Amino acid sequence: MSRQISRNFNYIIILLLFLITTGFSQTPKEKLEKAEQYYKSAQFDDAIKILNEISSDNFTDTETKKEALRFLGRSYTAKGLYDEAKESIRKLLELEPPVVEFNPDYEPPVFMKLYYESRKEFSNSYLIEKPDPGMKTMAIIDFKNRSIDKKLQYDPMEQGFADLMINRLNNSTGLKVIERERIQWILDEMNLQDKYDMEGAVRAGKQLGVQTVLLGSFIIVNDQIWLGGRLVKVETSEILLSDEIKGELDDFFDLVDKLSEKISEKINVTLKEDKVSEVSQGPSLDAILAYSIGLNFLEKEDYTSAYAKFQEALKFSPDYEKAKLKAESIEPYL
Numbered sequence: 001m002s003r004q005i006s007r008n009f010n011y012i013i014i015l016l017l018f019l020i021t022t023g024f025s026q027t028p029k030e031k032l033e034k035a036e037q038y039y040k041s042a043q044f045d046d047a048i049k050i051l052n053e054i055s056s057d058n059f060t061d062t063e064t065k066k067e068a069l070r071f072l073g074r075s076y077t078a079k080g081l082y083d084e085a086k087e088s089i090r091k092l093l094e095l096e097p098p099v100v101e102f103n104p105d106y107e108p109p110v111f112m113k114l115y116y117e118s119r120k121e122f123s124n125s126y127l128i129e130k131p132d133p134g135m136k137t138m139a140i141i142d143f144k145n146r147s148i149d150k151k152l153q154y155d156p157m158e159q160g161f162a163d164l165m166i167n168r169l170n171n172s173t174g175l176k177v178i179e180r181e182r183i184q185w186i187l188d189e190m191n192l193q194d195k196y197d198m199e200g201a202v203r204a205g206k207q208l209g210v211q212t213v214l215l216g217s218f219i220i221v222n223d224q225i226w227l228g229g230r231l232v233k234v235e236t237s238e239i240l241l242s243d244e245i246k247g248e249l250d251d252f253f254d255l256v257d258k259l260s261e262k263i264s265e266k267i268n269v270t271l272k273e274d275k276v277s278e279v280s281q282g283p284s285l286d287a288i289l290a291y292s293i294g295l296n297f298l299e300k301e302d303y304t305s306a307y308a309k310f311q312e313a314l315k316f317s318p319d320y321e322k323a324k325l326k327a328e329s330i331e332p333y334l
Contacts, residue, residue, distance in 0.1 A: 028060040032068055042332045044075045051075065055091065066095055070102075077111045078333055085111070089118040099129045104179040105322050106329045109299045112181045126186060127209035128178055136212075136267060139178045139205050140166050143216035143227075144196045154220050156292035161218055161227070161256070163322075164288070168260040173270040178208060184299075198232060205234035212240065212267060216259075223248060227255045231263055241266045253282050283323070287316035291323050298326070303333040 026034070031050050038047035054060050054068040069092040076085035092100050104112050120126055128137060143161040147154055162180050170177045184195075186207055192200045198215060205213040212231055219226040228244035243262055245255050264271040283291070294309030310327040313320050 028054050028057065028064045028068075032064055032071075035068070035071060039071055039075055039078075040332055042078070042334075044079050044332075047075045048072065048079075055088075062095060066092060066100075069095075073114070074107075074111060077108070077114060082114055085114050086118045086121075089115055090122055093118065093122045101129075103325075104181040106325045108301075108303075108330055108333065109181055110301055112179075113185050116182055116185045126189075126207040128176075128182075130176070130209075134174070136175045136269060137178065137208075137210040138169065138175060138212045138214060138267075139183050139201075139208055139210045140169070140180065140214045140216070141183065141195060141201050142180065143218050146217050147220045149221060154218075154289070156289055156296060157218065157220075158292075159295050160288045160292035161216060163292070164253075164256045165214065165216065165229075165260060168256055169263065169271070171272045172264055173272065175264070175267070175269040178210060182208070198230070198237070202232060202234055202237050205232075210234060214263065220249060223250070225249045225252060225255065227252070227259055229259055229263065231266060249285065252285060283313070283317035283320040287313040287320050287323065290316060291320065291326070294323070294326065298330070303330045306330060307334060 031054055035047045035050040035054070038044070038050070051068045051072040055065050055072060057065075060068070069088050073085045073088040073092070076082070076088060102112060102115055107115075119129075130137065140162050142158045143165075145151060145155050145158050159180065166177050166180060169175060183204065186204050187195050187200070190200070190204060190207070192204070194200060196215065196217075201213045201215055212233055214229055214231050216227070216229040218228070224246065225248070226244055226246050229241070230239055231241040232238070233240050241263060243259065245258050247255050261271055290309050290313040294306045294313065297303075297306035297309060307327055307330055310323045310330075313323040314327070317323070
């Protein structure tokens with residue numbers, strides 16, 4: 001009788017082990033979901049352990065492995081383990097094609113810099129990745145604040161107006177506009193003292209492999225704004241367009257639209273209609289100003305101050321999608 005009980009017991013143990021290793025075991029996707037939860041709740045060590053298991057498992061499908069490596073890079077970055085983060089990104093790049101890209105509107109600048117460094121080391125080049133042959137490429141330098149009154153107040157809009165132009169011109173057929181984070185990274189790499197200098201901007205454009213560079217500026221006086229831009233051909237340093245538009249400060253979205261239209265016409269690309277370009281539907285100037293200040297804090301890795309500014313931007317404009325993304329992306333870093 002005791003032998004029968006023992007055999008039954010052994011059978012149950014074997015059955016349980018079988019179920020655990022087959023039907024009851026977590027799939028790579030289920031493990032990934034768990035790791036993402038750990039990451040978002042700032043339990044980075046737990047996330048790293050699971051993500052390493054997923055990414056090193058030969059039976060993990062490619063798409064799941066890619067996503068695991070993305071979160072592994074983020075997790076290492078959050079812990080300040082930058083070499084490990086770059087190694088995760090390098091493994092991700094080895095799984096190309098298609099081209100691996102990150103959304104700079106979501107990722108913190110420190111992570112984007114690690115991505116650019118990894119990309120440069122991986123390809124031994126600063127050149128941007130061109131997903132489509134014949135695609136025109138452009139870099140937009142931060143706009144120079146030429147205001148006199150309240151200059152310090154509007155200095156953060158140097159990033160803000162560049163950001164608006166990038167978003168607007170990226171909404172064009174046949175044109176790829178490089179994210180400002182990458183441009184700032186290469187300007188830092190070049191140790192360029194004056195990023196508004198045309199010669200330096202052209203040098204940066206050549207390193208990136210873009211065809212044109214836009215150097216913008218603005219002047220704000222009371223309720224008036226002058227918004228200007230010079231479009232430069234990188235290969236020859238020829239100025240293709242130099243124009244300035246004046247209007248009411250509250251109409252800054254319309255001014256961005258008009259300048260974008262002039263630029264798109266000059267390089268023969270089609271600017272798509274932008275439904276959110278109307279002031280009533282887009283973020284307010286106060287929201288963009290708060291968002292831009294948040295970007296400054298973010299580049300200094302001051303996540304608490306940056307988060308507060310992104311939340312302030314959302315108070316001014318609750319539907320400001322970029323502010324939402326930035327706030328969400330740095331919550332684990334707080």
